Amino acid sequence: CLSFFSFLLSFSLSFSLFxxxxxxxxxxxxxxxxxxxxxxDDAELEFGVRREALFYAFFVFxxxxxxGAALGLSTIALEAIGGYKTGECTQPESVVMTLRILLPAPAxxxxxxxxxxLYKYPIDAQRARATRSKLxxxxxxxxxxxxxxxxxxxxxxxxxSATTEESSLL
Numbered sequence: 001c002l003s004f005f006s007f008l009l010s011f012s013l014s015f016s017l018f019x020x021x022x023x024x025x026x027x028x029x030x031x032x033x034x035x036x037x038x039x040x041d042d043a044e045l046e047f048g049v050r051r052e053a054l055f056y057a058f059f060v061f062x063x064x065x066x067x068g069a070a071l072g073l074s075t076i077a078l079e080a081i082g083g084y085k086t087g088e089c090t091q092p093e094s095v096v097m098t099l100r101i102l103l104p105a106p107a108x109x110x111x112x113x114x115x116x117x118l119y120k121y122p123i124d125a126q127r128a129r130a131t132r133s134k135l136x137x138x139x140x141x142x143x144x145x146x147x148x149x150x151x152x153x154x155x156x157x158x159x160x161s162a163t164t165e166e167s168s169l170l
Contacts, residue, residue, distance in 0.1 A: 024111075031118060032059075038128045045131050070106070077102055 036055060044050040078084035082098030084091060123131075 032114075035118075035121065035123070038123045038131070041128070041131045041135055042123055045134055074102055 036059060040050065040052050040055050043055070075084075078095060078098055079086075082092070082095040084095050084098075
């Protein structure tokens with residue numbers, strides 16, 4: 001009877017933790033992906049060239065790099081601190097304690113650091129709207145290359161005018 005109540009308490013605690021942390025976790029993974037188009041638009045307005053592939057390549061590279069670094073560091077921590085032994089079916093209790101500390105603590109620290117940078121992010125909703133309207137006006141009047149209208153432009157498949165550089169790639 002006591003084990004059932006401890007299971008029920010553990011289950012309810014886990015479920016409530018999952019319920020309250022889900023919005024923050026989903027927000028942390030979707031916010032940065034939704035900020036990327038604003039950065040691309042802002043860079044296009046500043047430099048006159050749209051480089052989506054470069055931005056997405058850096059984004060994916062650093063995401064994969066962070067995952068690889070986290071896996072490597074957690075393996076080192078499990079072996080050095082927790083006493084993890086590769087290939088054994090049973091592990092010491094210190095491995096469980098190391099996992100309990102290792103999983104949430106660095107994630108919370110990294111999330112707080114990323115939210116700080118999100119707070120300092122210079123593109124807000126008003127600036128994004130202004131950038132979008134400037135880009136829309138410039139693509140209606142012709143393509144821009146470093147802020148000046150280009151005389152040799154042909155329509156691209158996206159419905160906006162292509163710059164001379166993009167035309168050679170088409």
